[in-house]
Amino acid sequence: MTAHLPVLQVVLPLMAAPLCVVIRQLTLVRLFSLVVTGTAFLISATLLYQVNTAGPISYAIGNWPAPYGIEYRIDLLNAVLLFIISLIGFLVLIYSKNSIAREITQNRLYLFHSLYLLCMTGLLGMVITGDVFNLFVFLEITALSSYALIAMGGGRLGNPQALYAAFRYLILGTLGGTFYIIGVGLMYMMTGALNMADLARLLPSVFDTTTIQAALGFLVVGITLKMALFPLHMWQAAAYARAPSTVSSFLAATATKVAVYVQLRMIFTVFGQIPLFRDTPLDEILIVLALSSMIIGSLSAVYQKDMRRMLAFSSLAQIGYIVLGIGLNNATALSASIVHLFNHALMKSALFMALGAVFMSTHSVKRGAMRGLGRNMPITMAAFVVAGLSLIGVPLTSGFISKWLLVQGALESGMWPVALMILVSSLLSIIYIWKVVEAAYFKKPKRALPKARDPGPTMWVPMWILAAASIWFGVDAGTTVGIANKVAETLLGGVPQ
Amino acid sequence: MTPEIALPLMLITPILGGLLIVAAGRHPNLRETITLVTAVSLFLITAFLTPHILHGALPEHVLVEMMPGMALTLKADPLGIVFALVASILWIINSLYSIGYMRKNGEKNQTRFYLCFALALASVMGIALAGNMLTLFIFYEALTLVTYPLVTHAGTKKAKKAGRTYLGILLVSSIGFQMLAMIWTWSISGTLTFSPEGILAGHVEGPMVLILLALYMFGIGKAALMPLHRWLPAAMVAPTPVSALLHAVAVVKAGVFTVVRVVMHVFGLDLLNATSNSNWLLYVACFTIITASVIALHQNNLKRRLAYSTVSQLSYVVLGAAILAPISMVGAVMHIVVHAFGKITLFFAAGAIYTAQHKTLVSELDGIGRIMPWTMGAFTIGAISMVGLPPTAGFLSKWFILQGAMETGQSIAVVVVVISTLLNAAYFLPIVYRAFFLSPTGNSDTTGDTPTQHVISEAPLPMVIALSTTAACTLLLFFYPEVPLTLATMLTGTTNTVSSGVINLAMETF
Known part of the structure; x- marks a missing residue:
């Protein structure tokens, strides 16, 4: 049984998704999908444990060996990603109950569960597969289901812009997917291979060709669009702001992270035998884009009145940190990126969950509507503040650890102006988080908020699990940093310097 | 009680006191009694520790290991104990004063006031006893955050504006410069543990020393070196007990304490003396x-x-x-x-x-x-x-x-x-x-x-x-300057001008 865990990780939610449509009865659907995501979480935890103790796992789908069939290959990097996706997926689903009941039309609720599971399947599949074409298939599954999930924000509380946001995401997301598949096609043309390990072996001999260099360009641009890095981030703010709160909580924590994962895979595994950072200006490009994302993202976040848009722009900045760590090209910085993949998922999801709770009780996520909420919704706002502090990178929160490693990485590369930019971006994040704190704790509401109060435990328990984890991994970062260091060493180990 | 146990107790006592203050929020007399009892206990623990330090002990306690090689550590040394003594004695007196002031002036939110005070003292103890730069930095930031509600206590527009200046200058300087200097120190020397010779001695020289020194000194906004002094006059909107204990003693002294700490135990006097233009x-x-x-x-x-x-x-x-x-x-x-x-x-x-x-x-x-x-x-x-x-x-x-x-x-x-x-x-x-x-x-x-x-x-x-x-x-x-003077001379390693008889006298006193 344990031997088949890799395939179960993906097949379980994939099979469960259509079953939700068959079951239809809401309570049963909810119970069923909770069991499925919970199981997926347990599987990912087991896989992470196995990979961390016994090394990478390779699984051939249908027993077809690698060059002919599809290989699922799990090393420490994607084991971590699987864990993040299924953990967040499980917690967000627990959280979703009351939130979606308010935000999504009643008769579509069972469809929500089905799409949610599909989206999770796609993300898990993208991460677990060792085959670049298979990755594209999962990428499209993710994309299609997330368009529909975002559009569901147009339901109950009347938010017609959700449809527009979803459509915009669809156009840009499809472009990204197309760029990716063009890149894959070009590589297939030159090497005849789709398996990542094979590609890694075959690519160096043909890397001089324009075809492969064009392939690299298409891949990087396509993936950059998916991870919403500057200047290809335009779809993100609207999508996160208009989607149902549950969907934002899930996608903000996972979707862009998976795109970052694909980027890492391409650079360090598929093109792993080629010294990309030496032979191409990719590292400079990544650093420049990352720095722009950090500064522009943080600056834009400062000026947002809609708090979900604010968090979306903050995500832009945070993805900037992660990409910066890749571009700096040393073990400490890369380890910072990987730690931050995990830490940011925790805190951003908690923040969106808190906003979801605010939206439920005040029907608004404008900063003005949060005035005085510190008194009315103490549990929710405290979680928001804790996760917000982590976003800033205050000591004893997980964000501090990420920033510490990243600044250290920048200094190790001798780039102290970059280190300074990281800190400038952190300072900007103080401003936008503090504005919320001031509104919630130091301002009186414009009108009385008799109905605004904390949500029930199904919402605040998952929110606080994530917020508390942000503190926990800031105080005791031994585990996360240890794993990240291992991953970084393995990734860099493949690259001839 | 051993000196090693006393260290975490000095941190826990005010925090615990703060929690009890919140619990007793509805009963002002009980609440103020708790404040006084906490302050006295804190002083007694510090006083218990003092003779050990005078005899040359350097007790140490690791709170938690954050990352490999990077731990939150408490360590009492002469410099730290001087600061802890001053802060804990004055907290007792200031609490007495606060009771009179806050009641007579009918201030609002008194529970929050006393809570923040207790937490500020916990942060001060953390700064005083920090065994490495990271620990010091964390409590330094904590002190900024917990004193913010005290500065904005009045809740008026003017108070909020002052609060922004306060947070703005202190956080920008500490995150922008001090943190950068700290991580730089870490990546150069691989340690942040204070040492009498200085962490950086032997690792850097020349202009690099000057850059780091500037980052540290202007990173310590609490020392109010110009042009980073503006937060201090701004903070005067706070009730007077806050100005008295925090902005004449705890916060600003935390700043200059950090300056002394950094000059002595991060750079070391020899390194700075050997660097031209320092x-x-x-x-x-x-x-x-x-x-x-x-x-x-x-x-x-x-x-x-x-x-x-x-x-x-x-x-x-x-x-x-x-x-x-x-x-x-x-x-x-x-x-x-x-x-x-x-x-x-x-x-x-x-x-x-x-x-x-x-x-x-x-x-x-x-x-x-x-x-x-x-x-x-x-x-x-x-x-x-x-x-x-x-x-x-x-x-x-x-x-x-x-x-x-x-x-x-x-x-x-x-x-x-x-x-x-x-x-x-x-x-x-x-x-x-x-x-x-x-x-x-x-x-x-x-x-x-x-x-x-x-x-x-x-x-x-x-x-x-x-x-x-x-x-x-x-x-x-x-x-009678013996106790602080002895501690100060112990710190600098200058010839001990005060006889050991004084130390014994101090021990009997406590």
Whole structure:
């Protein structure tokens, strides 16, 4: 049984998704999908444990060996990603109950569960597969289901812009997917291979060709669009702001992270035998884009009145940190990126969950509507503040650890102006988080908020699990940093310097 | 109780006290009793630890290991214990004073006030006992955050604006510069644990030392080196007990304490002495001393005048450290102690005047000495200590700093100290003169038309007791400076001028 865990990780939610449509009865659907995501979480935890103790796992789908069939290959990097996706997926689903009941039309609720599971399947599949074409298939599954999930924000509380946001995401997301598949096609043309390990072996001999260099360009641009890095981030703010709160909580924590994962895979595994950072200006490009994302993202976040848009722009900045760590090209910085993949998922999801709770009780996520909420919704706002502090990178929160490693990485590369930019971006994040704190704790509401109060435990328990984890991994970062260091060493180990 | 156990207790006691304060929020008398009991317990633990330190013990306690090789560590050494002693003694007195002040002035949100105070003291203990730069940084930031609600206590627009200045300057400087310097230090030397030789010694030299020094010094915004001083006058919107304990003692002293710590145990005196141009810090300190004094001359608001005086006096500590002579370092440490007692007395007096007579301006203080003789008597002692005349403790620290400046031939420092003494006299003595020698004007005269007859009308008793105590301490420290002086000389490794008999005396006292 344990031997088949890799395939179960993906097949379980994939099979469960259509079953939700068959079951239809809401309570049963909810119970069923909770069991499925919970199981997926347990599987990912087991896989992470196995990979961390016994090394990478390779699984051939249908027993077809690698060059002919599809290989699922799990090393420490994607084991971590699987864990993040299924953990967040499980917690967000627990959280979703009351939130979606308010935000999504009643008769579509069972469809929500089905799409949610599909989206999770796609993300898990993208991460677990060792085959670049298979990755594209999962990428499209993710994309299609997330368009529909975002559009569901147009339901109950009347938010017609959700449809527009979803459509915009669809156009840009499809472009990204197309760029990716063009890149894959070009590589297939030159090497005849789709398996990542094979590609890694075959690519160096043909890397001089324009075809492969064009392939690299298409891949990087396509993936950059998916991870919403500057200047290809335009779809993100609207999508996160208009989607149902549950969907934002899930996608903000996972979707862009998976795109970052694909980027890492391409650079360090598929093109792993080629010294990309030496032979191409990719590292400079990544650093420049990352720095722009950090500064522009943080600056834009400062000026947002809609708090979900604010968090979306903050995500832009945070993805900037992660990409910066890749571009700096040393073990400490890369380890910072990987730690931050995990830490940011925790805190951003908690923040969106808190906003979801605010939206439920005040029907608004404008900063003005949060005035005085510190008194009315103490549990929710405290979680928001804790996760917000982590976003800033205050000591004893997980964000501090990420920033510490990243600044250290920048200094190790001798780039102290970059280190300074990281800190400038952190300072900007103080401003936008503090504005919320001031509104919630130091301002009186414009009108009385008799109905605004904390949500029930199904919402605040998952929110606080994530917020508390942000503190926990800031105080005791031994585990996360240890794993990240291992991953970084393995990734860099493949690259001839 | 072993010294190792005492360390975490010094952190836990105020935090626990804070929790109990919240729990007792509805019963003011119980709540204030808890504050006092906590303050006394904290002092007793610190006092218990002191003789061990005097005997050369350096107890250490690892709180938690954050990353491999990077732990939160508490470690008591002479410098830390001096700061902890000052803060814990003054917390007791200040709590007494707060009770009088907060009740008489009918302040709101008193539970939050006492809670934040307790948490601020916990942060101060963390700073004092930090065994490495990371621990110090974390508690330094914590102190900024927990004192913010105290600064904005009034909740007015002005208070919020001041709060933004406060947070803005302190966080920008610490995250922008101090954190960068710290991570840089870590990546250069692989450790952040304070060592007597200095962490950086042997790892860097030349211009790199200067860059790091600048990042550290301007990263420590709490030391109020110009141009990073503006948060301190802004913070004066807070209730006076906050200005007294936090912005004359705990917060600002945390700043200069960090300066001394960094100069001695991150860089090391030898490294800085060997680096050319490292004396720029001395010039910045001199500039701050003079400029802040000149600004203080023109302040009519009493608390603002005191705030600028604090800015100026803080730079004495920086100056003492920047002279880079062991004896001036002793002066710097002593100044942390004596300025604390002197300045808290002055703030106590300002708060007492406000509470009893509702006056905040210097120009309103004519004849107030006749109405509030205890208060103004204490004020006079504090003022003399600021000027630095015997028999007040302010004389001692100036003496050591001057001695260091002369030994190393830093004539500019000597000149600055002399000018500053005159300036201090120029802005403090007129207040004393007004209070005692001019006749009262305006409607404060409640007794009748004849100016010679005045009913003594002091602030509530707890406040008078508090300010008299600190004034008395300022005098006593002049005659009995042994404990802080011994600790300061132990720190710098200068020849122990004080016999071991004094140490035993100190042990018996505690």
